Amino acid sequence: MASEDVLKGASTLASYNVLLQVMFRVLTFVLNAFTLRYVSKELIGVVNVRLMLLYSTLVFLSREAFRRACLSCEGAGRNWRQVINLLWLAFPLGCLWGVLLVCVWWWMLQAPDPDTIPYYFPAVGLFCLAALTELLAEPLWVLAHVHMFVRLKVIAESLAMIAKCLITVVMVVSAPQWGLYIFSAAQCVYAGFLLLCYVLYFVHFLGSEEAESKLFPFRHIKDMLPSRVDHEPLLNWKLTTLTWSFFKQSFLKQILTEGERYVMTFLNVLNFGDQGVYDIINNLGSMVARFLFLPIEESFYVFFAKVLERGRSARYQKQEDVSMAAEVLECLLKLVLLIGLIIAVFGYAYSHLALDIYGGELLSSGSGPTLLQFYSCYVLLLAINGVTECFAFAAMSKEEVDRYNLVMLGLSASFLLLSYWLTWMLGGVGFILANCCNMALRITHSVMYIHRYFLQSEYRPLRGLRPHSAVIVVLGMSYALTAFSERMFCCDSGWLPRLVHVAVGAVCLLGVVITVFLTETKHVQFIRTQLLPRYSKKRT
Structure with missing residues (x-):
């Protein structure tokens, strides 16, 4: 593929992923608000923290390394038969992880009170089964991702x-007394629908004229099962060792990503009720990060991995590819920086109001608003880290990935210790502060790598981390005005003062957006032509 085609595909994939994640987060947002009226916060804590941690740990550790290696295996001399054989190893690996994790969740962790939260042990087994079902779709997911079947992912995950x-x-x-069986059944249905959609699509697609015109490497669905070709090794050794490197890294990355849940689960620093409230606020605070930043990171990792040759500095790459990668990286950094700054500024003054509308006094009283305010600042670091690590992981050599694993090991250990200490002192806010410290260290490492990568070239993509001075001034004024508005009009004086508070924020936000459009013209043009689907279609 030409670099322009890869960029177009990555941009389209990012756009569809953003729309998909928006829908997911809206549905989850509404679902949580609905279930809060019917189930206890203790039940929500067990499901969203304990059981979803089991699910995410099993799935992430089983497939993440295979995804990262196989999505960037152009340089290994791609042999799709060997790639498929390697991808199928994710399922037996998931079975091994499943046995180990289920034993831990059954016998090592404190079980909730069966009178208030029944069916805990069957629920653990059902969540494990759902995770293994999703792993069966992994070879199909990678094939769809590499060949830019963006609509397939949208349709499958939406359904x-x-x-x-x-x-x-x-x-x-209809049956709230079923407790954890409700959420276990729902998770199994989700995984089953996902697998079914991928299988049905490829059954229909393979052998069609479209597949032949695109030179798709397989003709029948049975070709996607593991098998050996005569006179060829079963696996590509170079790709297998790269997978092993990413596997060691994924274990550490999972600890950093879900660190607060591990601390809550294994060290019992918060009870199930407090875990439920923290998780709801965590989901609310990270909504933008999940539906916007994560799809951008996933999609443009594919772009950087395809355009750049892994392990070679910018000086020894094709200069037209380096130029495009540097421009895209700079624009992405500026985009996520501006969004993160807006969230941090406006999150301070509107956290209390948002929680009061969403969950009532259950969330808006106590430490809820403070948690969301701190999380708004954390989102800024989360945004920058996603893009910087996205580029670094796509460009690093295997040896550099191995060295970074040692860095991740140190960060993981320090994060767990810091989380426990800060949570013991500050409660839920301690988790967020520990995340901020670790995210800042990860950003520093990635920024240093990017600086070295482009040091001997004329490109300086890190300029994307410097917003225009006019934008900083307008954001500072907005912070002062909205903070004053919150103190004067929010949030216990009825609906009219609240509407005034919202109107002040809307005017300030409009001022920020207009300033960005007038000062960041280059990056606005990038967003219009590459990230918004309608503009991408016009461009083609």
């Missing part, structure tokens, strides 16, 4: 999420 929400709503209303 799966809708089915999960419908099952949850119906069972919560």
Whole structure:
């Protein structure tokens, strides 16, 4: 593929992923608000922290390394038969992780009170089964991602999420006494729908004229099962060792990503009720990060991995590819920086109001607003880290990935210790502060790598981390005005003062957006032509 085609595909994939994640987060947002009225916060804590931690740990550790290696295996001399054989190893690896994790969740962790939260042990087994079901779709997911079948992912995950929400709503209303069985069944339905959609699509696609015109490497669905070709090794050794390097890294990255849940689960620093409140605020605070930053990171990792040759500095790459990669990286950094700054500024004054509208006094009283205010600042670091690590992981050599694993090991250990200490002192806020410290260290490492990478070239993509001075001034004024508005009008004086507070924020936000459009013209043009689907279509 030409670099322009790869950029176009990555941009389209990012756009669809953003729309998909928006839908997911909206559905989850509404679902959480709905279930808060029917189930206890203790039950929500067990599901969203304990059981979803089991699910995410099993899936992430089983497939993340295979995804990162196989999505950037052009330089290894791609042999799709060997790639498929390697990808199928994710399922037996998931079975091994499943046995180990289920034993830990059954016998090493404190079980909730069966009178208030029944069916805990069957729920653990069902969540494990759902994770293994999703792993069966992994070879198909990688094939679809590499060949830019963006609509497939949107349709499959949309149908799966809708089915999960419908099952949850119906069972919560009709049979709330089933407790954890409700959420276990919904998770199994989600994984089953996901697998079914991928299988049906490829059954229909393979052998079609479209598949032949695109020179798709397989003709029948059975070709996607593991098999050996005569006179060829079963696996590509170079790709296998790269997978092993990413596997060691994924273990550490999972600890950093889900560190607060591990601390809550294994060290019992918060009870199930407090875990439920923290998780709801965590989901609310990270909504933008999940539906916007994560799809951008995933999609443009594919772009950087395809355009740049892994392990070679910018000086020894094709200069037209380096130029495009540097321009894209700079624009992405500026985009996520501006979004993160806006969230941090406006999150301070509107956290209390948002929680009061969303969950009532259950969330807006106590430490809830403070948690969300701190999380708004954390989102800024989360945004920058996603893009910088996205580039670094796509460009690093295997040896550099191995060295970074040692850095991640140190960060993981320090994060767990810092989380425990700060949470013991400050409660839920301690988790967020520990995350901020670790994210800042990860950003520093990635920024240093990017600086070295482009040091001997004329490109300086890190300029994307310097916003225009006019934008900083307008953001500072907005912070002062909205903070004053919150103190004067929010949030216990009825709806009219609240509307005034919202109007002040809307005017300030409009001023920020206009300033960005007038001062950041280059990056606005990038967003219009590469990230918004309608403009991308016009460009083609």
